Amino acid sequence: MYSREIDGKEYDFGVSGKLIMNVLVMYDRQTKSLWSQLLGKAVQGPLKGTELEFLPSFQTTWADWKARYPDTLALDIGFGGTFDPYESYYRSGATGVIGETIIDDRLYVKEFVIGVEQNGEPAAYPFSVLNDQPVVNDIVGGVPVLVVFDKEFGSGVVFNRELGDQVLTFSGGADLVLTDDETGSTWDGLTGTATSGPLAGEILERVKSTRSFWFGWKDFYPDTRLYGIDP
Amino acid sequence: MKRKFLLIPALLIGGFLLAACATAVTPTSSPTEANPDPPAPSEAPTSTADAQEEPTAESPTGSSAESTQQVSPSPTEAGVEPTAAAVDESETDYEIITLLPFDAIPAIDDPQFLRADEADEQYSPDDLVMGVVFDGEARAYSVSHLSRHEIVNDTVAGRKIAVTW
Numbered sequence: 001m002y003s004r005e006i007d008g009k010e011y012d013f014g015v016s017g018k019l020i021m022n023v024l025v026m027y028d029r030q031t032k033s034l035w036s037q038l039l040g041k042a043v044q045g046p047l048k049g050t051e052l053e054f055l056p057s058f059q060t061t062w063a064d065w066k067a068r069y070p071d072t073l074a075l076d077i078g079f080g081g082t083f084d085p086y087e088s089y090y091r092s093g094a095t096g097v098i099g100e101t102i103i104d105d106r107l108y109v110k111e112f113v114i115g116v117e118q119n120g121e122p123a124a125y126p127f128s129v130l131n132d133q134p135v136v137n138d139i140v141g142g143v144p145v146l147v148v149f150d151k152e153f154g155s156g157v158v159f160n161r162e163l164g165d166q167v168l169t170f171s172g173g174a175d176l177v178l179t180d181d182e183t184g185s186t187w188d189g190l191t192g193t194a195t196s197g198p199l200a201g202e203i204l205e206r207v208k209s210t211r212s213f214w215f216g217w218k219d220f221y222p223d224t225r226l227y228g229i230d231p
Numbered sequence: 232m233k234r235k236f237l238l239i240p241a242l243l244i245g246g247f248l249l250a251a252c253a254t255a256v257t258p259t260s261s262p263t264e265a266n267p268d269p270p271a272p273s274e275a276p277t278s279t280a281d282a283q284e285e286p287t288a289e290s291p292t293g294s295s296a297e298s299t300q301q302v303s304p305s306p307t308e309a310g311v312e313p314t315a316a317a318v319d320e321s322e323t324d325y326e327i328i329t330l331l332p333f334d335a336i337p338a339i340d341d342p343q344f345l346r347a348d349e350a351d352e353q354y355s356p357d358d359l360v361m362g363v364v365f366d367g368e369a370r371a372y373s374v375s376h377l378s379r380h381e382i383v384n385d386t387v388a389g390r391k392i393a394v395t396w
Contacts, residue, residue, distance in 0.1 A: 001363060004384060004391035012384040013393045014338045017331030024381060025327060026395065034327065037395050043325055055392060057363045062371065063356035066347050069369035072362070074350035075383065076343040077376040153359065 002040055002052035023216050038210060038220055056206045058190060059155035106226050107214045114156040115210040115217045115224070118143040122221035125149075126214065129228030130156060135178060135189070137161065137169050138227065145207055146170050148178070148189040156211065159192045159204035338382035344370065365390050 004011050011028040013035070018025040024037040033045030040052045058065075066072060107113070113124040119141030130136070130149035138145050146161040146168075161168045168180040176189035185197030192204035210217070218224055345353070350371075354360070359374040366388035377383065377396035385392050 001361070002393045002395065004393045010391050012338075012340065013382050013395075014334050015331075015336040015381045016333055017329060017335050019328045019330060020325045024395070026382060026393075027333065036325070044327065052393070055363070055390075057361050057394075059359060059361055059374070061356060062350070062354040062358045062360050062373075065360050065362045065369075065371050069362070069364065069371075070347060072347055072369035072371050073344035074347065074354060074360070074371040075339075075373055075376060076345050076350075077353050077373050079353065 001055045001057040003055055004052075006047070006050060006052070023212075023220070038212065038216065040208075054208045058157070059211075060150070060153050060190070064153075106218075106229055111214045112154065113212055113214050113217050113226075114147060114149070114158065115212050115221070116140050116145060116147075116158055116207060117221065118145070118207065122217075122224040123227055124214070124217050124221075124224050125156065125227045126229065127154060133228065135170050135172060136227065143207065146192075146204065147209075148176065148192075150176060150190065156209070157190065157192070158207040158209040160207050161204060163199070163202060163204065336379075336381055338384060339380050340384050342383050342385050361394060361396070363387060363392065363394070365392075 004013065009030075011030050013026045013028055016025045016027040016034055018034065020036050020038075020043065025043075026035045026037055027033065027045075028035065028042075028047070031046045033042040033047035033050075035042050035047075035052070040054060042048045042050045062074070107126055107128075112127045114127075114130070115122065115124050117123075117140075121141035123138065123140045125136060125147050127149070130147065131151055134149040134151055136145075136147040136149075138147065144161045144167045146159045147156055148159070148170075149156045161170065166182060168182050170178045170180050170187065172178040172189075178187040178189045179185070180187065180199070183198045185194045185199035185202075187194050187204075192206065194200050194202045354371075354373060360371040361374055361377065362369065362371045364370075368388040370385070370387055372383060372394050374396065377394065381396055383394040385394060
């Protein structure tokens with residue numbers, strides 16, 4: 001999810017039909033620059049080098065979303081059904097159309113990871129590891145991060161666990177309810193909001209993250225650290 | 232005869248969709264004004280330069296419709312002044328593969344929305360959605376529908392957003 005505004009100017013995006021290392025390349029209709037979806041950055045054209053602002057979004061089920069936000073609107077999708085064309089692709093061993101660019105057998109190519117890159121340091125959190133450890137306190141590129149994994153929906157969010165001058169350490173995870181060791185406050189793991197305790201009302205900042213197949217992430221970041229797998 | 236012509240674009244589009252969705256950016260960044268990322272110095276770490284050298288060796292040129300083009304390190308064109316924080320001088324270039332013409336997969340430019348009770352007719356309770364909230368205004372986008380369009384250009388609470396999958 002990105003902002004379509006750059007320096008106060010509105011842009012809109014289309015699908016370029018091009019790929020970089022098997023990952024979608026968008027283009028903006030105003031300048032025809034090409035943008036890597038994974039990097040959120042223009043890689044060719046007049047805006048080359050410009051980055052889009054990442055915006056926080058959530059992934060969950062319709063029932064859960066509606067319960068949280070009863071006044072929500074939902075995209076009208078007609079009555080084509082909710083068949084996902086990627087369904088069989090998720091399970092097959094084939095990767096992108098051009099094949100893998102880099103072979104790295106640390107993980108099954110089609111496993112999903114949550115990818116984080118801070119200050120030039122990439123880290124990937126495999127779903128198989130997060131499944132056993134849905135709350136991860138880590139440091140990436142000097143930034144203390146909290147990875148919260150929702151087993152039920154297979155989605156993850158990443159927060160900065162530094163609040164003011166305090167670095168918090170989280171535990172828990174059942175039903176996305178977390179507790180920080182420092183103050184004992186209770187947190188909602190989906191939104192990063194403290195719901196009770198001394199820090200009630202505080203909100204953790206989101207950290208840019210990407211859900212990706214392992215093969216896509218490591219093609220972009222071959223020297224990535226692989227949490228829970230690397231020694 | 233006619234069938235054959237249809238088959239080729241169909242395969243291409245299918246292949247592209249599969250590939251394109253290999254990665255889905257899940258949101259992120261601070262909901263507040265404070266930017267959590269320190270001025271993003273080298274977004275594309277030096278490692279990506281290595282990544283770029285490998286592909287030629289590894290990537291098969293299977294589809295006849297593919298044409299590769301190297302992104303030329305075109306000097307930043309005059310007149311465009313990208314955001315200071317956004318410019319990355321150490322930029323590396325990537326190999327770009329063309330599979331389909333522009334807009335062969337149609338982004339959604341004029342999204343229409345339903346109230347939750349109306350949407351219940353189109354969404355099952357366990358359907359995955361991507362959700363956003365800005366200024367208390369919440370919107371949900373069907374993930375399977377995003378899979379077929381890749382991009383929704385939308386405006387929520389005055390904020391211009393690109394929902395990408």
